Amino acid sequence: MGIADKETRNVPTLASIAERVGVSVNTVSRALRAPNTVRVELRRRINAAMEELNYVPNRLAGGLSGTRSDIVGVVVTSLYYSEFASIVDTLQSGLLEQDLQVMLANTRYNPDQEVRLVRSILSWRPAAVAIIGVDHPPKVVELLKASGIPIIEMWDVGGEVIDTAVGMDHASIGAAQAAHLIAEGYARLAFVGSLRENDRRAQKRLRGAEAAVVAAGLPEIVRFTAQQNGSPDLGERLTHELLEQRPEVDAIVCNSDVVAFGALRALKRRGRRIPGEIGVIGFGDNEASSCVSPSLTTIRPDRERIGKLTAEAILARINDGAPKTTVVDWELIIRESTRRRDSQNQ
Amino acid sequence: MGIADKETRNVPTLASIAERVGVSVNTVSRALRAPNTVRVELRRRINAAMEELNYVPNRLAGGLSGTRSDIVGVVVTSLYYSEFASIVDTLQSGLLEQDLQVMLANTRYNPDQEVRLVRSILSWRPAAVAIIGVDHPPKVVELLKASGIPIIEMWDVGGEVIDTAVGMDHASIGAAQAAHLIAEGYARLAFVGSLRENDRRAQKRLRGAEAAVVAAGLPEIVRFTAQQNGSPDLGERLTHELLEQRPEVDAIVCNSDVVAFGALRALKRRGRRIPGEIGVIGFGDNEASSCVSPSLTTIRPDRERIGKLTAEAILARINDGAPKTTVVDWELIIRESTRRRDSQNQ
DNA sequence: TTGAAAGCGCTACCAC
DNA sequence: GTGGTAGCGCTTTCAA
Numbered sequence: 001m002g003i004a005d006k007e008t009r010n011v012p013t014l015a016s017i018a019e020r021v022g023v024s025v026n027t028v029s030r031a032l033r034a035p036n037t038v039r040v041e042l043r044r045r046i047n048a049a050m051e052e053l054n055y056v057p058n059r060l061a062g063g064l065s066g067t068r069s070d071i072v073g074v075v076v077t078s079l080y081y082s083e084f085a086s087i088v089d090t091l092q093s094g095l096l097e098q099d100l101q102v103m104l105a106n107t108r109y110n111p112d113q114e115v116r117l118v119r120s121i122l123s124w125r126p127a128a129v130a131i132i133g134v135d136h137p138p139k140v141v142e143l144l145k146a147s148g149i150p151i152i153e154m155w156d157v158g159g160e161v162i163d164t165a166v167g168m169d170h171a172s173i174g175a176a177q178a179a180h181l182i183a184e185g186y187a188r189l190a191f192v193g194s195l196r197e198n199d200r201r202a203q204k205r206l207r208g209a210e211a212a213v214v215a216a217g218l219p220e221i222v223r224f225t226a227q228q229n230g231s232p233d234l235g236e237r238l239t240h241e242l243l244e245q246r247p248e249v250d251a252i253v254c255n256s257d258v259v260a261f262g263a264l265r266a267l268k269r270r271g272r273r274i275p276g277e278i279g280v281i282g283f284g285d286n287e288a289s290s291c292v293s294p295s296l297t298t299i300r301p302d303r304e305r306i307g308k309l310t311a312e313a314i315l316a317r318i319n320d321g322a323p324k325t326t327v328v329d330w331e332l333i334i335r336e337s338t339r340r341r342d343s344q345n346q
Numbered sequence: 347m348g349i350a351d352k353e354t355r356n357v358p359t360l361a362s363i364a365e366r367v368g369v370s371v372n373t374v375s376r377a378l379r380a381p382n383t384v385r386v387e388l389r390r391r392i393n394a395a396m397e398e399l400n401y402v403p404n405r406l407a408g409g410l411s412g413t414r415s416d417i418v419g420v421v422v423t424s425l426y427y428s429e430f431a432s433i434v435d436t437l438q439s440g441l442l443e444q445d446l447q448v449m450l451a452n453t454r455y456n457p458d459q460e461v462r463l464v465r466s467i468l469s470w471r472p473a474a475v476a477i478i479g480v481d482h483p484p485k486v487v488e489l490l491k492a493s494g495i496p497i498i499e500m501w502d503v504g505g506e507v508i509d510t511a512v513g514m515d516h517a518s519i520g521a522a523q524a525a526h527l528i529a530e531g532y533a534r535l536a537f538v539g540s541l542r543e544n545d546r547r548a549q550k551r552l553r554g555a556e557a558a559v560v561a562a563g564l565p566e567i568v569r570f571t572a573q574q575n576g577s578p579d580l581g582e583r584l585t586h587e588l589l590e591q592r593p594e595v596d597a598i599v600c601n602s603d604v605v606a607f608g609a610l611r612a613l614k615r616r617g618r619r620i621p622g623e624i625g626v627i628g629f630g631d632n633e634a635s636s637c638v639s640p641s642l643t644t645i646r647p648d649r650e651r652i653g654k655l656t657a658e659a660i661l662a663r664i665n666d667g668a669p670k671t672t673v674v675d676w677e678l679i680i681r682e683s684t685r686r687r688d689s690q691n692q
Numbered sequence: 693t694t695g696a697a698a699g700c701g702c703t704a705c706c707a708c
Numbered sequence: 709g710t711g712g713t714a715g716c717g718c719t720t721t722c723a724a
Contacts, residue, residue, distance in 0.1 A: 013701055015702095023711085024712075025702080026713095029703065033703080037710090039710090042710090054489060056469050056493075058410070060406045060409045060415060060700090060701080061703085062703070063406045064700090064702070064717065064718085065704080065715075081633055089452060102451070105447075120445070142400065147402075148357065231633065232633060261633070261637035262637070287634075288578070288604070291611055291634070376719095383693070385694090388694090404718070408717080408718055410702085411718045412720085
């Protein structure tokens, strides 16, 4: 059977409601859009007819003819491991109040895909686009600028902003990670985890950390990285390689908490005492980071706040507010995996 | 400034391309949709004009006039803690190949919200809808059935299916959790975690576990649950309550791994030996579950497979394939938190 | 191979 | 308060 009967099925339209009630299409439309311009008893009958026929307005038509489309395009680089899921979640629920619908795209850190997906999103004539990052292929920037709609860049800030940005200063995060390790007495740092060519945020954090290390007069950061997705297995594998090739390393900056989980596993398997012999710091504050042992020192981004501020920025921009960039705070969460001085020092 | 210039900005249309090239709108449309019906040199000029003007087709118009809309509505109950994020991820990338766009909605386990969101999604005239669960408010079922489009219910199976389902048998999961604990010699089971009124999957698992316990002649399962989102903090709090009020309990079934993380923390704080004195089993196989200590025994749903099969089912149904229900396997992952017999027994 | 014309379902504008 | 009319930008016949 399939959906062959779709053609014969008559989805109710404004016209069918109008006919049934005996009014013009126009009146039915106003009953929805500006109810108080329609006589109350007529409105009642119209609503009854809609209810009865299970009428669902066709927003494609509405968007085509009206001035706004009520779609917000959301472009992320990943959905795995809670990295951006809760941003999308908060953003979504903020937009819901204004009946704005989220159209989702996931580039998986692939710039060609990003161009394709942005084009695809724009083809729905969204009211606004929210996108992860401030570094995009030139074509993406061109397309987004040409669209003339509000563009909110999330998660990162700095450099050229297309329109409005809500994000963190990732260089300062890297600097804080290194500074914390150095303050705890670690001196030979390594960076472990996924470091994709197109993950500019990770690169900025690494550079921030490198600057801090150089400023402290310590040897440069050793890198053990990969292009693939971060995961405990990746962290474990890279950490084993690290320990074999660079045994002098006494602290590991992981690009994400899930990578750090694997690093902890590798270190324990090799009998290295954490944080005594070697320290580990993560990034992201995974829900499990306070539950592993030793519990993981990490950076906690305020994802809810980014999602919420992005929703607010979208609404403000749609209502002709001015573009602006908001730098969102993050927090260094010190737990056991790096704390080797007395508790008085934390 | 805001976006006030949006009105004056001329977004290129098929007509503007046509005018520029000196052909009819029609020809430009065919150059996109059926390129080989257009003279090659004309096609070249048309493509050049599109490139130059940064033309992006208006799919609202296309969907309105054409037969399909290329939107797939995806309705989830949560985006937190990786519960469904990777399903959405896989699904999305499967649909991408067919240029189908995901429109996302998150009900947060609220049935009123579900009705509202399904209505909202349907108003975009999607080509199909994928939705978590097989238990929905009657209005949702009515709306989805009346829409005449393929409906794929994900994650759960059993009972009345609207059209097509791809999910797991949650009762058997609960039974397996209990059976494993019983086989390891535990006898006084508790269920801990979020147990929302509208999370039928959790309820089915609990009932499956209860049946197994009864069949084994053991006392009924003690419940310490809450309506809120599952989290380590919730697990910790409920476990403390549990241990105070029902000290005889020797095994805990947690409704999710993140809850189990909190349970482990509470147990360790109280000096209970795991798995010796008390066992803990989770659900969901969180990325950190192999990294906590003791590592967590849990159930691993095949989220990638569910996402992939859902994408395939959508494509099949759109192309007039028949509806069908697919039961997806899950796996019991035995780790340290429950393994108290010799390793030969695992 | 190309073009003209109708229409998808709705909103917006102007009469009444 | 209500209705007529003209599009929105595209696809889809049907003719040329």
